[in-house]
Amino acid sequence: MPDNKEIDQLSGVETTGHEWDGLKELNNPLPRWWLWTFYITIIWGIGYTIAYPAWPMVNKATAGLLGWSSRGEVAEDIKAHEDKNQALVAELVAADMTDLAATPDLRRYAVARGASVFRAFCSQCHGSGAAGATGYPNLLDDDWLWGGSIDEIAATVRYGIRTENDDARFSEMPAFGDFLEEAEIDAVVKYVFSLSGGSIDQATLETGRQVFLDGCASCHGDSGLGDRDQGAPNLADAIWLYGNDPEAVKTTVKYSRFGVMPGWDERLSEADIRAVSAYVHSLGGGEE
Numbered sequence: 001m002p003d004n005k006e007i008d009q010l011s012g013v014e015t016t017g018h019e020w021d022g023l024k025e026l027n028n029p030l031p032r033w034w035l036w037t038f039y040i041t042i043i044w045g046i047g048y049t050i051a052y053p054a055w056p057m058v059n060k061a062t063a064g065l066l067g068w069s070s071r072g073e074v075a076e077d078i079k080a081h082e083d084k085n086q087a088l089v090a091e092l093v094a095a096d097m098t099d100l101a102a103t104p105d106l107r108r109y110a111v112a113r114g115a116s117v118f119r120a121f122c123s124q125c126h127g128s129g130a131a132g133a134t135g136y137p138n139l140l141d142d143d144w145l146w147g148g149s150i151d152e153i154a155a156t157v158r159y160g161i162r163t164e165n166d167d168a169r170f171s172e173m174p175a176f177g178d179f180l181e182e183a184e185i186d187a188v189v190k191y192v193f194s195l196s197g198g199s200i201d202q203a204t205l206e207t208g209r210q211v212f213l214d215g216c217a218s219c220h221g222d223s224g225l226g227d228r229d230q231g232a233p234n235l236a237d238a239i240w241l242y243g244n245d246p247e248a249v250k251t252t253v254k255y256s257r258f259g260v261m262p263g264w265d266e267r268l269s270e271a272d273i274r275a276v277s278a279y280v281h282s283l284g285g286g287e288e
Helices: 032-051 070-084 086-094 097-102 104-121 150-159 182-194 202-215 246-255 270-282
Strands: 015-020 023-026
Touching: 070 086, 086 104, 086 270, 097 104, 097 150, 097 270, 104 270, 150 270, 182 202, 182 246
Parallel strands: none
Antiparallel strands: 015 023
């Protein structure tokens, strides 16, 4: 076989045979320091995969000889935090929620902890700023379907609304489209809007008022001011959970609504329930 090796005339180094636009690659050996660094990284990588979780398996990765995991590290951090605040947690669980203002340090801790709980579990529905959305109450105002005292808020958080928990508050608005004529529904919708300042002609006013008194007043009251014991909203304050346009209100009257809030008593600790209740109560709409 012929010898195809070529020696570069300038450097005297053998070439690899690769050439680009007249430039030939020299077959220089790699520096020793680079080779040893490369070998060391290989050895270190093998050792790492043995010591730490690394290789993916069917349903988990190899655990590693050191038994380290990021989940375990987070759990340790959480435990350290809980241990540090153990006295405050115990005090919060034992405290009279209506008297938190008398212990400013405890109240500050409860509100700060509650803000974290809210962002993790409540903001998905009520929004990061707690201003709510269509179908999800605004927690910043003072319009409360089931009461805005700190104990009432805690009961809502703990048991939910319209859940299967025996302690949950429960109510159901009938679908009036099943037994009212279309003209009656239109009239009562206009009447409801008139309660918060909307304009209405006298004939429609009388018809709508009569329909309201016959079918709606038993829950919402003769003046439409609502009833918190039943979770019946105030219809005279221009605050609308499902929209403030006539079509949205007509849909409510015709087909009813049945919003459900989950109860958190099985998913949150007692301290977290109390903390998030304190946080919501502190947002501006909480009642004494």
